[in-house]
Amino acid sequence: MNDQMFDLSGRTAIVTGGNRGLGLGFGLALARAGADVAIACRDMKKASSAVAEIEATGRRAVAVSCDVASEASVERAVAEAADALGGLHILVNNAGTSCRYLPQDVPEAEWDRVMDINIKGAFLMSKHVHPHMKAAGFGKVINISSMYAIFGGAVDSAYASSKGGLVQFTRVCAIAWGPDNIQVNAILPGWFVTELTESYLSQFPEREAKINARTPAGRWGRPDDLAGAAVFLASRASDFVTGASIAVDGGFSISD
Numbered sequence: 001m002n003d004q005m006f007d008l009s010g011r012t013a014i015v016t017g018g019n020r021g022l023g024l025g026f027g028l029a030l031a032r033a034g035a036d037v038a039i040a041c042r043d044m045k046k047a048s049s050a051v052a053e054i055e056a057t058g059r060r061a062v063a064v065s066c067d068v069a070s071e072a073s074v075e076r077a078v079a080e081a082a083d084a085l086g087g088l089h090i091l092v093n094n095a096g097t098s099c100r101y102l103p104q105d106v107p108e109a110e111w112d113r114v115m116d117i118n119i120k121g122a123f124l125m126s127k128h129v130h131p132h133m134k135a136a137g138f139g140k141v142i143n144i145s146s147m148y149a150i151f152g153g154a155v156d157s158a159y160a161s162s163k164g165g166l167v168q169f170t171r172v173c174a175i176a177w178g179p180d181n182i183q184v185n186a187i188l189p190g191w192f193v194t195e196l197t198e199s200y201l202s203q204f205p206e207r208e209a210k211i212n213a214r215t216p217a218g219r220w221g222r223p224d225d226l227a228g229a230a231v232f233l234a235s236r237a238s239d240f241v242t243g244a245s246i247a248v249d250g251g252f253s254i255s256d
């Protein structure tokens with residue numbers, strides 16, 4: 001144990017969907033701990049302000065154009081980020097989306113879109129970042145799952161299935177890549193204020209009070225509430241932690 005165990009100096013990270021919401025929060029948290037950061041995102045217009053925010057921490061930041069649902073795009077983006085930063089040690093699979101339909105009503109295209117981004121995207125990114133981690137002799141993969149890996153929701157069939165699948169994918173990679181000294185873990189965020197949840201609340205406004213009442217912390221999360229777990233899972237402090245799923249939810253998942 002030493003006071004450098006959370007220091008990410010000399011490490012490089014790639015964060016998918018890092019141009020806004022929780023993804024930008026992860027990029028900032030890793031940079032504040034010392035990492036250089038690439039954000040991989042579809043909307044390059046929003047990327048420039050995110051890059052400037054991360055650079056303001058004093059670390060390097062670059063943006064690479066990436067659709068996580070396309071292998072060709074992922075392959076290009078990972079190569080570009082590794083070239084720009086000189087390797088990749090930390091991957092945050094944060095890009096995600098949702099759709100809300102009862103199971104019998106989900107259009108096939110919507111099911112495929114959610115699965116392609118939330119689960120295939122994490123698979124493709126992990127697949128293409130793995131050789132860089134292996135070459136470095138260590139790596140940290142952090143998969144952003146959800147409370148919906150624990151709970152179901154009548155209108156969340158595609159989202160909950162994808163996030164539950166991501167927890168299983170986390171365990172599989174943790175086992176497969178243990179010998180490469182790559183730790184693979186998941187974070188299960190509770191309820192955080194972002195564009196994703198704003199659209200949820202506009203569809204189901206009655207949920208806000210129910211979520212507050214069930215959360216022992218008595219409030220929704222802010223992106224910075226995830227910083228501690230992210231830095232822990234990206235740092236030497238978690239070298240013997242792998243295949244785990246850590247809830248960061250103000251106690252929502254243990255409350256009645």
Ligand code: NAD
Pocket residue numbers: 016017018019020021022023040041042043066067068069093094095096097117144145146147188189190191192193194195196197
């Ligand atoms: P958000 O909608 O604000 O951000 C999602 C990000 O993913 C955006 O940058 C978006 O452009 C990107 N993205 C979507 N599809 C992509 C694709 N094909 N290729 C590349 N990037 C793509 O949502 P958020 O709330 O910041 O969520 C981030 C992650 O956290 C998601 O995986 C979400 O499921 C998860 N999560 C969020 C909450 C919450 O309360 N906000 C709770 C649990 C889990």
